[in-house]
Amino acid sequence: MAGESALLKWVLRDVLLAAAVTGRADPAPLDRPWPFVLRWTTYIGIGRARFGVVVNVVGVVLTVVMIGGTISLLSDESIRRGTEMSGVTELFIALAVTAPFALRDLHPLAAWRWSFLGTALVDVGGWLSTPYVPWGAITALACVCTVAMRCSRDVTLGVAIFSFAGVWLKDPETALNASILLVPPLAVGYAVRLRQTSRRQLAEQRLRLAFEERRHQDAEAVLTERQRIARELHDVVAHHMSMIAIQAEAAPYKVESIPDETRRDLAEIRATALDALTELRRILGVLRSEDGAETAPQPGLDRLDDLVNNARAAGLHVTTRLDGDLTGLPPGVGLTAYRILQEALSNAMRHAPGSQVHVDASHADGIVWLGVVNGPPANGQPPGPGLPGGGHGLIGMRERATALGGDLTARPTPDGGFALTANLPVETPSRARDTSTPARDAT
Template sequence: MHRLHSAAAALGRWRRHVLAVDAALAAPVVLACAVLDAAAHDGSYRPHTLVVSLGLTVPLAWRRAAPVVSAAVIATFALYQVWGLYTALVSDVAVLLSVYALAAFAPRWAALAGLTLAVGGASLAGWAFFGPDGGGDPYQALTAGVVMTVLALTGGTLGWARRQRAEPLRRLGRRPAPDRGEVDSLVAALTAWPRAHPFAVDAAGAGLLALVTTLPTLGTSLTGTALGLALVVPLAWRRTATAPAAAVTAAAALAQLALSAEFLAADVAVLFTVYALAAHAPRWARRGGLVLALLGAPAAALRYWSSTGAANTAAATAFMAVLVVAAHALGVVRRARDQHVEQLAERARLLELERANEARLAATTERQRIAREMHDVVAHSLSVIIAQADGGRYAARSDPAAAVAALDTIAGTGRQALTDMRALLGVLRQQPGSELLPQPDADRLPELVESVRRSGLDVRLDATGTPRPLPAGTGLAAYRIVQESLTNVLKHSGPASRAVVAVRWDPDRLRLEVTDDGRGAAALTSDRGPGQGIVGMRERAALHGGTLRAGPLDGGGFGVSAELPYPRGS
């Protein structure tokens, strides 16, 4: 692993020397193209050929360091080749590399201009090299122009894919792009039907290609027409049945080598098939198709160009091999794009599920919180009201004043419960900017103890330490724990019981303790069970990082003790 890391570090250092790396890579290309072009053109054309060959390939040395300047030099010599030499060169591969470099490394305007110039130059070059002036005919010029246009688009597409891989790094620190919602919606609407009906689109494309490539052979060569249709028609299934369609095309290409004495325009279907295999077929089909197409390049060159010399045969082999590799590369880019889109769709689906689960969990948590609040408010208030009503009923005959006091306590407790209920329900109806009534906190513990004392329970408050302000959540938890504990005393401790509420303001936490001397242990072990009061108190304490213990005391009675740590910085 250490050697691998060292090698990776060395490669990383070389990436900083862009000009040196590109010059080293361009040197063998310059030498090979110059030798092949010089060997293919003898006599007085050789000096001009060497000049054009060097002018096309040498600027590749700064294709990344200065892509616009490099492309301008290459374009100048390419135009001179079209109007001065009237012949194709092996060095023309530099045009494709220049288009790639512009799309990958140059500004967007330069990339668009270079691709436009290359596509336009493909038509001029096809006519100049393969038309009547170049010893051919208009049909050959059209075919050559189409092939060179496809090559130019291939180079631009590969370069654009390289740019897209590096685009996230270049976007860091930029302002967000303007909203393109309407444009994206229009594009999606225009592309929806073709995506939903791939066979119809492919069949239409195959029919058009068959018409263009086989029309010149009608009436002149029945074998050429049949082979052309056999090559092109399977393209209608290039996405729906990629491997079988490629097998039919491969069989037709092998039959052409054996039966046809001329190269067919329909052979462009081989490139579309290689592309389709790389984009849509399984791995074994992709690799098999690429290997078979690469083997077919020298076989076709030997079959149709061997009579023109070894240099032309080698140039034709290299040219067709480059076409095959370019088609395969385009298919790989398309496959990677489709996989990326699928991954984005799957990620969006998972995020949607996660968002729904989070919303469901938040709703459940909110229902539990509301249930705890409802239990604290209703249970405490009703316990006080019931105790006061029972006491007032017995005291009404002998002590009317005590009965009136009990009714006052019932009225006050009911109003307080109504206020708490309105505040609680207000959370459910909360609108942006609305303000709720303040929730009770630890500062109101004396009022709570006094209200319980008025209900008839002998309760005493012992507070030690210096009170300090608490966050709303911690203060509410302290108030509710004491309130629920006293409510349990009222319900379960029995008559003539006494309770003590101890509040200790320690330096690091608030300690609460509620004890009574009644029969709380017996009530807790009754058939009704402990209920949800103690569970709710324990959850409140844990929510704020505290602890709560509850259970019977030695010698009788019941006790609840809680510790709520102060938040940091409070």
């Protein structure tokens, strides 16, 4: 029962009502390309014009010819039969049944509806041997063919039902011949539409395949470049860091008596080099992976003591003040906070060796607050060289903070030192994406 109701609803709404009132035809742009069989017209000049314009101009000319032919036919038949028909009536009949031919390219459904009503209402049985005006029948068949080419299957089915029903209701004696004449334009028009639809779907499929191939090529190029960078890092940077670690470990054994402080410094150099190698291996793993996803555990504020100890070993006098839970932060927040503090302490080592540094980190009210303030270089030590490239470390830190919805400020202090502050929201509405793998490493 439900199936029958759905079928009836489909027939009434999507077929008959669409054909009569609500249906729409596919647009036909005026600048569409010429058909292949007509491209020879380029050599005589006509083919250089827009095909849609030529079609409509030819349609108007043929419509004028058919209107004149219809008026002439009706006039001759009325005279031959001895019946009077006014010129106004002849013009009305000619316009009613042939004028839709001029509209069939731009508005095929409207042209068919006009032709259907005109053919249904006009009866010339008293003047002609058939109830149909010849040029009107040709117009009706042309409109049916155009509808089949430019409308959906449901609309075309509705037009066919109305057309077949119309010829049987108008004149049962000629209905069989009229029905046979309706079949070829419907079949040809629908076949043309199927061919156009198939070509369009094939073109869209080729476009999708080309897009996928281009995306695959781009991804392959990115992966190849990352692998090249990984090889360079491995062959150059990793080699040098390994040599630093080996030489720092072997140096105490080359000298018979070496101060304990120097021995500790060499041990710190070796430990720092090994840490750098560990980080480098992690980065190489990311570069060599197909999707670039981080797989190794990321550092967080739970490793803040290591940062501070390394800074102290490098000669900085570091004091810390920690407040709140700094170990249970989300991975993205913890990593960003760690990298900011790491870069700030590295800058202090380079630009203010031996200075007093105060590190402040707290977690309260859903915000992680960071502060690093260092004084001027101690004991008149000259500051180290500036960062290559104009201070990209600060830019990277600011980008990391902004990515989490926070902010970062860095400014010199009146005593010749430097102060850096940052606040990082632990949970923000804007953090819709995963920030555990920042796009840029501040270090």
